[in-house]
Amino acid sequence: MRPTVHDIAAAAGVSLATVDRVLNQRPGVRHVTREKVETAIRDLGYIRDVAAANLAKGRTYPLVFILPASDNSFMHGLNAEIRQAVLRSPAERTDIRIIEVPAFDPAALVSVLEGLSREKPCGIAMVATDAPEVRAVVDRLVRERFPIVTLVSDLTGSLRHHYAGVDNIAAGRTAARLLGRFLGPRKGEIAVLAGSMLVRDHRERLEGFAAVMAEEFPDLAILPVLEGRDDPEVAHRLVADALGNAGIVGIYSLGAGNRGLIRALKEKAADRTLTVVAHELTAHTRAALIDNTIDAILNQDAGHEVRSAIRILKAKADGLAVIAAQERIRLDIFLKDNLP
Amino acid sequence: MRPTVHDIAAAAGVSLATVDRVLNQRPGVRHVTREKVETAIRDLGYIRDVAAANLAKGRTYPLVFILPASDNSFMHGLNAEIRQAVLRSPAERTDIRIIEVPAFDPAALVSVLEGLSREKPCGIAMVATDAPEVRAVVDRLVRERFPIVTLVSDLTGSLRHHYAGVDNIAAGRTAARLLGRFLGPRKGEIAVLAGSMLVRDHRERLEGFAAVMAEEFPDLAILPVLEGRDDPEVAHRLVADALGNAGIVGIYSLGAGNRGLIRALKEKAADRTLTVVAHELTAHTRAALIDNTIDAILNQDAGHEVRSAIRILKAKADGLAVIAAQERIRLDIFLKDNLP
């Protein structure tokens, strides 16, 4: 059997109360006594039974998820996954609240975060908007000992404890290689459809994409980025216009709004053999992959991101370790053959 | 607060002891009383606190992993992941034992399984050897209420509760599409290196591969399968020989023993532009992907498989639900840009 508090008390020659004081870092223990207890803990390999401790404490984990109020499939999916997690709350002792903030609005995000510092949740997961003032509040909250993880979009250079999302530079690079390899010896131009170059993940995807294109596929030229604002209508118009250019052989869609892209492709390019790589698996992109309108989809598993964020926040709140490999968010590549 | 046993006792107008009898399916409760209690449970939305229950029971989960004693990187990796899980045992209340059986030996597997039926573990995870007699014992054990999951290699048509592994037909199909698309307009022959056609997962990969090749890439012909017995030396010899054929433009390696494949490629095909798709990410295949000897790697995450198997066995033992999406084992596709 694994050792209990009683065993350490006996081993250290102190009372249960003293062991408790050491374990929970309560005052009133002399330095030498504390060391005796800590030695016993190490020697016996004592590990606190978190389940029993939580039971005794009646602990719950109040968590807050901060999401941009964006009306696209991916954010809807992310929201749905968090609501799934809410359903599991009783079993997981979590108490999850979702706060929506206007998208691309650092000030709004900052004020929400400042409100939270009063409310004392035991963890915050946020889709970060990349701005200095956001970084500043996040750093302050981390210093005040709030566990914070960024979700989907990171806040590089901040003190956030963890990023639950994909490596977007790698995603862009992968898209470039897929597109380049699929096109083989063909030469021509590549159209890139993004949401907005103000969003860090989109910038990073483009950066990775452009890098590999330049290094390895010099016969393919990237056209100026089309900013579709993650809006299907805008995307449709931009892509339909762009397809007037007969030199386009491939498209990389690195943001949302793929519904518009797909419609434009079906209207204007049914007769052309375009190679298309898009991000985010939704009902629309899935159908387009199956009917060969899209050739490959890169995806991040929103469910995994949410579950991972929760696990990490709980672990941080308890000062426990996590299984690193389990928390790595993969870049999923879907061809029509390996769809889930 | 969520309701406790006390609340249902009060609501049903019975004593705590009776609630306990109902919850734990102990005898000595009249039918009508049992129904009263069950109604109260539903009405109040009572959920048993598994942590408290496990604490009270002093429950541990004795689990058994049965693996083939194969000396290849993948099985070593799988073994290592299980040992990692053993290290987490205290926190997870598991008690994991690994049993190795001779590979490809249904009789050995059967006798181990029969031995287990006496020992009463609360769950069994096994890399299945696909044979009728194995299916028979598995079905018998499942009927005797042992939770069983197959790992890596499935036992189709048996009553096993779950399969923690990838869809190998989809894997083969994906490999074919990658190879076909990467080769583009090139015509020629494709060499396939397998471990053994006696193993179900290898047969399935080939089946999926051949299907897509036939449907979509008629200019590429599949050569007779090279059976490398998952052994680097054998694989090396077979591939080196095969490369005498100048018509080969691509290789699909669907088993283990890739070290031999890679060496053969470097010796005999450094000057040729072969397209190569291989399975399983190891130190060797990773290096080969980076230096362009291999173009894509398909992988199954052994760590995920092990953790998933454990979660599922525990859930089955407690009669609880699992998060289906979390337990789906992805087919990972790695290009040199999205390596972990």
Added chain:
DNA sequence: CCAAACTTGATGTACGTAAATCAAAAAATC
């Protein structure tokens, strides 16, 4: 050396469930 401050022990209750025991009540059997 005495008082104040600090340190430690002893003890009890709680968390939500499991499981056992024994007594009492109800139902079924004759």
Added chain:
DNA sequence: GATTTTTTGATTTACGTACATCAAGTTTGG
């Protein structure tokens, strides 16, 4: 209606930890 059997209640202990209280012990400082 008495007897046996079944059902139910009441109560207790336990799991491993948290946390509070109070008494007793040990150090300090003056």
